Amino acid sequence: MPTVGLDQQPSQGQRRNVFSSDAVNLLGFLAAGLVLAVVTAFVFAKASGGSFGVRAAVGPAATSSPAMEQAVTATPSAAPEKISPVMPETPGTTSPTPPAISSASMAAPPPLPAGRPATKAAVSQPPTAPAPGTAEQPPPAPRGGCSASMSVNQWPGGFVATLRVFAGSSPVNGWAVVMTLPRGAGITNAWNAGRSGNTGTVRFTNVSYNGSIAPGQSIEFGYQATGTGTEKTPACSGG
Known part of the structure; x- marks a missing residue:
């Protein structure tokens, strides 16, 4: 250099x-x-x-x-195997397999539960006559007069008769009901009416508090008697 x-x-x-x-x-x-x-x-x-x-x-x-x-320095490992996740079953969502239905089970009706009576087909019953003691429909009252009906409640050795007096289209001021008792029957007690006797043909009349009946209205009286009673249509007269 x-x-x-x-x-x-x-x-x-x-x-x-x-x-x-x-x-x-x-x-x-x-x-x-x-x-x-x-x-x-x-x-x-x-x-x-x-x-x-x-x-x-x-x-x-x-x-x-x-x-x-x-x-x-780490050596890469082999790729992990892909595993499909298993989803847990939710309780109550599993659909049960329906049972097989045979032709015999479809043809025959299921048996009734124990203790349950079999249902019977409805049978039409003929109309029956009203039982003794049931009040009858009032007879048509004459114009300006009255009418009467009777029902009997019978028991061995005696009966109770209930009578009803109806007014027509005009008011009634005082009334009287005449009827004939069956043979062997005798009145022992009466209410809401006066009477002329106890056997045979008896005449019942109003008392002080039920002599006036407004048009279309009615009053009731009765008696108790021995023997056998018969439902009749009594005769009524009014003033």
């Missing part, structure tokens, strides 16, 4: 030679550093049981991190 004096300026060729020498020195320094890094990585890999090829590629800085060592 030529020596340049302090009072002399280096020429362009001299400066090019200086730069070429510095570049060679720099490349040599870099090559030595690279060799040193490779050797260091190889020694470190052998000491830790790792792969030299991978550690040399990533450099010594990457080998100092435990997370990086695990990521570099």
Whole structure:
């Protein structure tokens, strides 16, 4: 390398030679550093049981991190088998299998539960006569007069007769009912009316509080007697 004096300026060729020498020195320094890094990585890999090829590629800085060592040296495992999830059954949503229906079960009706009586077909019953003691419909009252009806409640050895007096289209002011008792019957007591006797033909008349009957209205009286009673239509007269 030529020596340049302090009072002399280096020429362009001299400066090019200086730069070429510095570049060679720099490349040599870099090559030595690279060799040193490779050797260091190889020694470190052998000491830790790792792969030299991978550690040399990533450099010594990457080998100092435990997370990086695990990521570099770990061997990827086989892909896990895909398992379809099994959905749990919700209670109450399982549809039961319907039982088989045979032709015999369809033809025969199910048996009735124990203790339940069989239903009988409705049978039309003929109308029956009214029982003794049921009040009869009032007979039509004559215009301006009255009419009477009778019902009997019988028991062994006696009966009670209930009589009703109806007014027609005009008011009634005082009334009288005449009837004939059956043979062997005798009146023992009467209410809401006066009477002329106890056997045979008896005449009943109003008392002070039931002699007046408004049009279309009625009053009631009765008696108790021994023997057997007979329902008749008594004769009524009114004033």
